[in-house]
Amino acid sequence: MSDLAAKRGAVPAAKKALFLVFHIGSERFALKATEVAEVLPRLPLKPIAHAPLWVAGIFAHRGALVPVIDLSALTFGTSAQARTSTRLVLVNYQPQPWSEARRLGLILEQATDTLRCDPAEFQPYGLDNQQAPYLGPVREDAQGLMQWISVADLLTAEVRALLFSAELSL
Template identity: 70%
Template sequence: MSERVAKHVVGAKPGNSLFLVFRIKGERYALEAVEVAEVLPRLQLKPIAQAPVWVAGVLAHRGAMVPVIDVSAMTFGEPAAARTSTRLVLVHYRPADEAPGRLLGLILEQATDTLRCNPADFQPYGLDNREAPYLGPVREDAQGLLQRIRVDDLLGAEVRALLFPAADEAPA
């Protein structure tokens, strides 16, 4: 472990978690780092026919096909900007009924910062957003509001069946 990392770990407060911070339309959002498997540059994807426009495609990654969604397009209807800070973030997607989980790719703008804070600092924001259940609680700091994204709530049943068909098939 490098000296810099060791100092960072020693200085971490108990109960704090690391979050990957990114932006959608200039607003800040966060994913808990334990949900992140890998951060990659934006890569070429194979489109998926008949998928919602926010399903960006599929990626061959280490022998596995990984579906990728554009979180900006899903949230606000506009695809993520092609910037050098736009990343393809592979996350551990585990819907409630699926034990092992799968990799899901997320296209995220300005996914270059991290934040260490207590997850309890994120509080409900008072809206019932049934159309976007993945938008979690918010945390206020000097830069404004930061909203958590709940990875396991990103996909509805229909899109989950399209992207992960084996997970929704009943045994014969």
């Protein structure tokens, strides 16, 4: 392949990003793939006493304890269905650019597809949902609307203090 052909092929891809697509019920959502550390099958979890219902528990992964939240329960109050396509997705949770990134597990339904698109295709939807600041812009395609989830905005300060050490609960 010539240098010119390589540059031509790289220009459109430079604007595009890879997203992990998943469902909550019949609704589609996406996580930016750069925030995803690993996709695992659903695993047994140890519950955390007095945690919000959407905190699914913790598990040991490569020598570290990882807290896990059920994104379906967080978003719509209903636990994720136990499907063969339900995954435990480890994300790099970093609520502030200066804070250390930590592993956070997300239980996601039908987390088996990816999408490569220009992030600018996701547009604000006009609502300021302060109860769910992690719900980002939406993208329309032939299958309907898909909403971008912001990993950094998933947890409140109180839940960060519960799940992680005090240094993250700024």
